[in-house]
Amino acid sequence: xxxxxxxxxxxxxxxxxxxxxxxxxxxxxxxxxxxxxxxxxxxxxxxxxxxxxxxxxxxxxxxxxxxxxxxxxxxxxxxxxxxxxxxxxxxxxxxxxxxxxxxxxxxxxxxxxxxxxxxxxxxxxxxxxxxxxxxx
Numbered sequence: 727x728x729x730x731x732x733x734x735x736x737x738x739x740x741x742x743x744x745x746x747x748x749x750x751x752x753x754x755x756x757x758x759x760x761x762x763x764x765x766x767x768x769x770x771x772x773x774x775x776x777x778x779x780x781x782x783x784x785x786x787x788x789x790x791x792x793x794x795x796x797x798x799x800x801x802x803x804x805x806x807x808x809x810x811x812x813x814x815x816x817x818x819x820x821x822x823x824x825x826x827x828x829x830x831x832x833x834x835x836x837x838x839x840x841x842x843x844x845x846x847x848x849x850x851x852x853x854x855x856x857x858x859x860x861x862x
Contacts, residue, residue, distance in 0.1 A: 736766035736831045744772060746855045747834060751791070753784055753848035756841035759801060762793070762834040762852050768859030769828050773821030775855035777805065778836075784810040784850075787843025793818060793836050793852060795828075801837040810841070810850055828856075 747763035765771070778791060789811040792802035800806075805818040836852050 736764040742860055744775070744855055744857055745769075746775075746853055749836070749852045751778075751836060751838065751850050751852060753786065753841065753845040755838050756786060756845060758838050760836045760838065760852075761796075762836055762854060764831055764833045765828050765854065765856050766858050767828060767830045767832075769832075769856040770859075771804075771821070771826050771828065772855035772857065773804075773818050773826065776853055777815050777817040778808055778810060779815050779851045779853060780810050780813050780849075781851065782847055782849040783813060784841055784845055784848030786841045786845035786848070788840055789845075789848070790840035791836050791838050792840065793834065793854075794820075796833040796835045801835045804834070804854075807840060810848060 749762040751760055790807040790809050792800055793805035794801040794803040804820050808816045834854055
């Protein structure tokens, strides 16, 4: 870590701009849960810019992941059974069902239990865009 930089649990840059969490995933993580990062309390999630970006098709028997808060048992309150079987962006699909503003610091996780079989390929990038509560 660069000198003078203080690590915090939630990612919150002091400027008014769209922030993001980004985490790479691959087929070797099938069946597991991956920590993406933590969004600070009061942040507004930009659902239209968030999701999983498949850069190499996953070739398991089933190929889906869930994305959500770590406090959600299935980690699927942001995205449920998002297919990673085709290239491109797969947007979050649960944005209309929950508030876009997180009330507390929120740890985001991806649940890769929906990738089954014996995959030999598959990579992607999970990105969660958000705007922290830093009004002037």
